[in-house]
Amino acid sequence: MTGTAGASGDWTNWAGSARCHPARRVSPRSEDELVQQVRDACSTGQPLRVAGNGHSFAPLVSTDSTLVDLHEYADVIAVDPAAMTVTVQAGAPLWRINAELDRYGLAIENMGSINVQTAAGLVSTGTHGSGTRYGCLSSQIASMRLVTGRGELVECSATSEPDVFSAARLGLGALGVISTITFRCVPAFSLSLEERTEPFARFIERLPEHVESIDHPVFFSPMWSDQVHIRAMSRTTAPLRPPSRWQAWRDHYLAGHAGLQGVLWAHRRGAALVPFASKVLTRRPLRSFVDVSHRIFTFPQRVRVVSMEYAVPLEALRQVLQELRRVLPSSGEVVSLPLEIRVASGNDIPLSPAYGRPTGYVNLATDAYSPHDKIYQVAGRVLSDFDGRPHWAKLHSHTASSLAPRYPRWNDVQRIRQSLDPKGILINPYLERVLTGTA
Incomplete structure (x- = not known):
């Protein structure tokens, strides 16, 4: 939904969980145009928010004033093979960055599973992958340019405006409008993907071993089954062995789209159908192949859900999962999709959920069209009790005073x-609630 200068119209996020009717929608095509939009807002005192591809479930960008659309400001500006960096405009989607880095034998070190998010959206909300030796996307920034709320263009890095850089790497769009980002890269690498299952009790016992031995682990733990699905992504020098076209179609469409839609359809018609539908979905063969890193990290996400996620101290992760498994079935609502568990190194970014500590991430996705308030209340209490910090882009009930x-x-x-x-x-009103405490 790309807007034009002076245009208005409804805006909604990808999941349909946030929407607004901005008075103006503008689509800058250059940094000068972006700066001018902020200066106009500053001179009139009217609020301004920036929208990428709308993959935040929370109303982070909702506004009834000016909404800046980044779809026309989305180029990869430069790749520097010697310095191993890539500089991109704020609206550049991750898939475009990955494709350009492929040409130079470079890669982003770590990423999540979605590749359509914009560069500014990724870093502003703390998007992360998995692996205790690797950080979130914000920790991979070498420098950035942003337009402050005063309409001034600032270039910042660890050595230039270091305080601004430290905070703005994950700033929710509240410290300035990001114009360009320079990411540090690494030499291109391959990942092996190995999938297996393990009973929950054994998984919990071996969790520290899994976390230590797998470069990029992702675990899926359903409430309706004793089996935990382990997705082990490890760096390798083995020859590429990508999935066939049939395997890719089976995994991404048949299981990833039609299968998940079937589970959610069953959810809407009765709790008793969920375990059966999910078991049908998980009967596909466990996967094993080797491919270029970003093709292993990411996959198409077509099923629209809503999600909450908390970052807890890594040493508490086992106890957190055991407690969630105990209390979620008593929430009174169906937990149709598995918990998704990832891990990450700590960092020094002030608003990062992984600030100052090795971290375990626990994600709970639910059908957007089925009841989930009670599930989130129950899970939120458990995760908060373990000093959990909610993901800024996902659903939670915290306010600035509790954060x-x-x-x-x-x-x-x-x-x-x-x-x-x-x-x-x-x-905007959401940031008044969760950041400034003025709501």
Whole structure:
């Protein structure tokens, strides 16, 4: 839904969980145009928010004022093989960045499973992959240019405006409008994918071993089954052995789209149907192949769900999973999709859910059209009790007052934000609730 200068019209996110009716929608094609839009907002005092591809479930960008659409500002600007960096415009989708890096024998070190998110959206919300030796996308930034709420263009890095850089790498769009990002890259690499299952009790016992031995682990734990699905992605120098066209169609469409839609269809018609539908889905052969890293990390996500996710201290992850398995079935609502568990290294980014500690991520996705409030309330209480920090782009009930104690540098971020955007033109009602505490 690309807008045009001066145009208005409804905007909705990918999942349909957030929508707004901005008074103006603008689509800058250059940095100068982007800067001018922010300066116009600053001069009038009217709020401005920036939309990428709408993959945040929370209303992070919803506004009734000016909405900046990044679809026309989405190029890969430069790849520097010697410095091993790539510089991109804020709206560049991850798939485009990956394709360009392929040409130069480079790669992004770690990423999640979706490749249509924009560069600015990825870093602003703390999007992450998995692996205790690897950080989130924000931790892979070498430098960035952003337009402050004062309408000033600032270039920042670890050595230039370091305080701004530290906070703006994951700033929810509240510290400035990102214009360009330079990511650090690594030499291109391959990943082997090996899938297996394990009983929950054995999985919990071996969780530290799995986390240590697998470069990029992802675990799926359904409430209706004792079996945990392990997706082990490990770096390898073995020859490429990609899936055949049939295997790719089976995995991405038959299982990943039609199969999941079938589970959610069953969910809407009765809780008793969910285990049966899910078992049919999981009867496909366990996969084993080797491919280029980003083709293993990412896959098409066509089924529209909503999601909540919390980051907990890694040492608490086993206890968290055991407690969720105990209490979620008593929530009164069906948990039709498995918990998705990932891990990550700690970092020094003030608003990162992984700030200062090795982290376990627990994600709970549900059908957007079926009841899920009770599930999220129950899971949210458990995860919060273990000092969990909610993913900024996903659903949760926290406010600034309950989030502030969870982030040691919360006040530093507020000070930097106020200096960059003294009029608060980059703040919307959602950020007033979760960030500024002014709602």
